[in-house]
Amino acid sequence: MNRTLISRRLVAPLLALSLLGAGAVAVAGTAVAGEPAPREDAAVGTPAEAAAPAVESLTAHADVTTVRAWQQFRITGKTQGVKPGYTVLLQQKRSGEWKFLPAETTVNRDGSYSLRVKLGMKGKNELRIVTGERGTAISKTIQITVR
Structure with missing residues (x-):
């Protein structure tokens, strides 16, 4: 060369x-x-x-796929490019729109997070985790059936 x-x-x-x-x-x-x-x-x-700054990404996994109404379950995941202490929030799809639920947690030093959740809306629920109010990083959808 x-x-x-x-x-x-x-x-x-x-x-x-x-x-x-x-x-x-x-x-x-x-x-x-x-x-x-x-x-x-x-x-x-x-x-x-x-x-270039790191691109934010995150994963989300529920410890169950079916629960009774108001039964607590856990959503855990890992983030990449998200600073420790940053907030991740839970969203639920209702009538075709993603709505924030009153569930949030902070990212640990190793990039992991864990969130306890209770759902009362019976049937199939679509959930996802987002970083911040603007949702710069969004997880794949999690399907939870509430009986």
Whole structure:
């Protein structure tokens, strides 16, 4: 690999970062003049990617699939990219809309959380966990049947 190609690969991400600081918009995956476009399977690790914030994600699992009305059960999960002490909240799908339930907990230092839940609405209930009021990270839906 020649010096010109190496310097272009190093300068392009740094230039993108400096433009972002000046209020410009950068598009990920753009090619530098005279270079082929990055491949989908290309290795990760450029300085621009290292500076990017971690993407928030979370998992959620219930310890049961069926409960009696108002029987307590537990939802546990792990988060990634969520700071310890941050709040995760429970939502329930009602009439096609996700509504917050009065159940929340904080994320532990290892990224885990645990939440005790009681449901009174009989039938199939769809639940999910979200981070914060805006729901920046959302778990997959959990199905709980209340008898």
